[in-house]
Amino acid sequence: MKAYNIVSLKKFNTFGIDVKAKTLVDCQSEAEVTEACKMAAGERRLVLGGGSNVLFLNDFDGIIIRPLINETEVLKQTGTDIMVRVGAGVVWDDFVAMCVERGWYGVENLSAIPGNVGASPVQNIGAYGAEAANAISSVNGFYIDTQKTFSINADACDFGYRQSIFKTELKDKVVITSVVFHLKTSAKLKLDYGDVAARVEQMGSATLANVRKAITEIRRAKLPDPEVEGNAGSFFKNPEVDAQLAEQLKGEYADIPSYLLDNGKYKIPAGWLIERCGWKGRTLGKAGVHARQALVLVNKGGASGADVMQLANTIVDDVFSKFGIRISMEVNLIK
Ligand code: FAD
Numbered sequence: 031m032k033a034y035n036i037v038s039l040k041k042f043n044t045f046g047i048d049v050k051a052k053t054l055v056d057c058q059s060e061a062e063v064t065e066a067c068k069m070a071a072g073e074r075r076l077v078l079g080g081g082s083n084v085l086f087l088n089d090f091d092g093i094i095i096r097p098l099i100n101e102t103e104v105l106k107q108t109g110t111d112i113m114v115r116v117g118a119g120v121v122w123d124d125f126v127a128m129c130v131e132r133g134w135y136g137v138e139n140l141s142a143i144p145g146n147v148g149a150s151p152v153q154n155i156g157a158y159g160a161e162a163a164n165a166i167s168s169v170n171g172f173y174i175d176t177q178k179t180f181s182i183n184a185d186a187c188d189f190g191y192r193q194s195i196f197k198t199e200l201k202d203k204v205v206i207t208s209v210v211f212h213l214k215t216s217a218k219l220k221l222d223y224g225d226v227a228a229r230v231e232q233m234g235s236a237t238l239a240n241v242r243k244a245i246t247e248i249r250r251a252k253l254p255d256p257e258v259e260g261n262a263g264s265f266f267k268n269p270e271v272d273a274q275l276a277e278q279l280k281g282e283y284a285d286i287p288s289y290l291l292d293n294g295k296y297k298i299p300a301g302w303l304i305e306r307c308g309w310k311g312r313t314l315g316k317a318g319v320h321a322r323q324a325l326v327l328v329n330k331g332g333a334s335g336a337d338v339m340q341l342a343n344t345i346v347d348d349v350f351s352k353f354g355i356r357i358s359m360e361v362n363l364i365k
């Protein structure tokens with residue numbers, strides 16, 4: 031276990047916000063995680079993975095636990111089913127690459143999402159018609175206060191759109207140390223989002239490797255690279271509105287995109303709403319709206335959390351006054 035005191039968090043968050051933590055503890059094993067949990071007694075605590083979905087608003091006066099457990103173990107392979115336990119510290123996209131190489135179906139549409147495996151159940155990462163919840167079997171780890179282990183089956187994780195029990199009841203109470211995934215050696219590929227099918231067809235054949243390549247290319251073309259321009263992916267969630275408001279908006283804006291959900295509501299892309307408010311590519315102080323994806327806020331250089339929030343709040347107000355929809359944040363604010 032390695033503990034660092036009064037440490038800059040700039041390289042531990044993809045927004046590149048320069049704040050300090052009182053203590054940062056790197057844990058390479060479950061035993062080290064329990065040690066770190068003991069150190070957290072009476073302290074403010076935060077569990078951090080790759081820092082690609084957080085916005086620090088202040089220095090963090092407490093202990094930050096980083097579970098860097100890096101082991102992957104095949105638990106069972108029967109017929110076309112594979113159960114694999116993956117350590118929280120494995121880089122998510124390395125796990126996806128390994129699955130695609132081995133011919134394991136289930137996470138290929140989630141290619142090129144930054145961050146670590148331990149965070150994948152937290153907001154139930156999703157992209158290109160798939161969600162982590164589709165492939166997760168169980169989530170395992172420790173309660174910080176008691177250091178007791180837990181293992182929660184996927185059906186008890188309360189997974190939803192960018193939602194899980196780890197963002198509600200268990201927020202800041204547990205350290206996830208591993209996730210068990212249920213993958214398949216044969217399955218139908220999901221190609222129905224945007225131009226994925228067209229790209230895959232151009233590549234010749236619908237294979238796991240081509241789906242991964244197509245999605246990685248689409249993402250690279252529109253999302254900013256955090257190494258170049260700090261960001262945390264989509265800053266806001268896509269709002270769900272009731273049928274009445276959706277109909278009213280369609281009357282006013284003929285080109286408004288909307289997707290009917292199983293619950294009868296409509297999902298409206300927040301990127302479209304923000305673009306229509308004129309924010310795409312614009313800056314406010316040291317923060318800006320990405321020029322190719324209006325849902326992504328970026329650090330234009332030296333921004334503080336407050337700078338990003340000033341822009342975010344202005345956008346929320348503008349979207350509300352124009353469309354009557356209050357968009358909510360997807361990124362975790364660390365106060
Ligand atoms: P962190 O940012 O470190 O943490 C995120 C949250 O999870 C925090 O609340 C933290 O306390 C908690 N947490 C992290 N690890 C643990 C753990 N082991 N135990 C308990 N709690 C934990 N997300 C998507 O869903 N889809 C996308 O398509 C997508 N695209 C992105 C593109 C870019 C360019 C970027 C920068 C981000 C994108 N994201 C996307 C957001 C982000 O990649 C995911 O949310 C990712 O899962 C965050 O992983 P992380 O390890 O960086 O988590």
Ligand code: EPU
Pocket residue numbers: 156157158159224262263264265266267268287299300301302303305310322323324325360
């Ligand atoms: N759009 C615009 N202008 C923009 C951006 C989007 O009009 O600047 C509209 C277009 O109509 C476009 C539609 O929004 O067709 C959807 O855009 P896109 O496919 O880029 O997806 P998104 O809804 O903006 C969501 C996720 C992403 C995920 C993609 C692909 C959320 C909050 N975001 O974005 O996740 O990668 O779909 O599935 O649901 C993240 O969570 O960090 C993230 C990047």
